[in-house]
Amino acid sequence: MILMPEKKLKRGVAVAGVGLSKFGAFPEKNSRDLFVEAFLDLMGSMKGFDPHQIEAFYLGNFSSDQFEKQAHLAPILASWVGLSPISTLRIEDACASSGVALRQAALAIASGQYDVVLVGGVEKMTSLEIAAVTEALGTAADAQFEVSVGFTFPGFYAAMATAYMHEFQADPKAFYHVSIKNHNNGALNEYAQFRQTIREIMESKKERAAQKGRPVPAWEDEFDFLSDPKGNPMVAWPMALFDCSPVSDGAAVALLVSEEIANSFTETPIYMIGSGQASDGALPERENLYSIPAALEAGRQAYQMANLGPDDIDIAEVHDCFTIAEIIATEDLGFFDRGKGWQAAIEGKTARDGIRPVNTSGGLKAKGHPVGATGVGQVAEIWKQLNGIAGERQVQGNPKIGLTHNVGGTGQTCVVNIFERRA
Template structure:
């Protein structure tokens, strides 16, 4: 079985772009990914493509993958659309890794896109809601903010997690996002801002919720047989894990964790041959502040029930022992559903190749991405390893 490597990754800006289309956003991400490869990649090198998208607004539901790959000139390249709610992008990356590891392809494009800001708020809620349990959640009026609010309340009552600790997640991620030129919300917020913001679903305030976002991101994954043609800076996909679970929150065994995340993480660590203590930084799925706290525990970064004190300690800050969401996360960078998982890999690629600009960490070796669909019906975790020391560090190429 071949090893898989990330040799390039790029994204569009994330935000609200009424002048852009899903094709133009994908083109930007694709071109930035090609430009990030040290030795260059020709479109003719690409054997296969996987594209994640939910299709918010109903755009191109039938053939959304070929619609974007044909637009960028990948004529004849087989393209498969991947839809797994908010985990679509992460699963597209997983499919690309599987294609390389199986020997079916040497160079694979994993992409994702979403345009969410050109429809009404009611329509956005509908399209987000289709990823929830239909009869007993969506049709009864429960939104995802309401579902995650239930998880937040359960965690607070079980483990004495506080609203201030939820707000500290927002403050940290906005601080990181303010350093990211591609982020949707490029501004800092204070603890008071986060705590005093309007309530969306008790106990979650506006600052505890990610924005609806337009954007695209692409990742280039190659086999060990060809990696040296493209780079000397080897970033290996060391571990992959995925899991599914009941779509409805009420159908699961717990409200204070996401079992699919735990199972996916266990599998990713096993295939990588490492444990959570070896991870240097991570991009986790923080669609709501409570989701990041749950991820700390589900991924093994802290003991069950200790997530609130973990973020409060500063451990997950940019200068902490385990920086989380250096990109700003979904909270600040944004959450264009199909592009979220691929966008997480873009940040890991930048950090491991020394291209993260003002957010750059010092010589990380292992980075992790964690992408969740819905409220936990699907989850996928990837572990990436920088195999070879860089000859020189790039100072400012955040593109």
């Protein structure tokens, strides 16, 4: 692996505000509607802010081309909220699109070109039938070497899960723990697609069966439910329905400003103190399937820029497109030793009251995964947690340092950003 020479940014960057649309399936909303919802959510939280101060718009979007027959989306969205003629562009790195957009916007501020930049992420996915969505998402894999041999994304991550289980004798129950935890968190997030715990989902299924006079399943707890194909149908072994993030519509925005003016926008800025980004080829080129090299490299860069290590991270939002992905992420980021992430999940170390809370938002699994919006959506959660405004799901202990980990494809792209509250 090539190690990048580490470099200091010419000036610092802060997040001055965030906004989210509700994540979910909204037949009546298109990308514009979702973006406006997130933009107004930001504006509502920014007292006295004039949006004409925004100098550029960086949009993360995977493929409105395929989902809505609308490419060239960045200037359209900017115009839609009255921001023309500012510089606008769309960045695409599959499901890491808006995490990368945020990083690139930060570099543009560090360059001296801009002081105030709006970063957005949006994806409208439910416009297509589910098979067409799977096919569209498949274009994020390598058409020549991965898709052509019959893989779609559940299959990729299933292969990673079996490799992981084999290498580390992992108990597949760990996947249930990830899913249960993320639903527990999502249930407390008013923007989340799924606001039910898995126990609640189980109980409502039992109730419905009883109401319809059908035999009521004998599920006593979530583990009964998740290990029963009637509750949790298999998708690609060992990844079942509740291991997979959903198909979602949603948008997220963040306002980035140069460090020196951050306090004129908000009393509670958070500072972007580390950032790293790396790439990789297709799965067949990897040495193993139980870690993601681009995540290792992006994390290494981000930690080095921040001059911090994994133990300094108070909270993290990681890319749990599948439950196995969260376990691997917690190892790639150094939160747990290689091969120990599954045990940490079982032991509750990543729960809100654990030693390393992960995906307090509900993660991609429960908050939803409108792919282009996910990266900025992660930052919105870090903003709220670091500023102590995450409501019922607020992590205790006054968290100060937060990290986001956003993956494209099966790790062809990874971007890691680290944020700090200084007040």
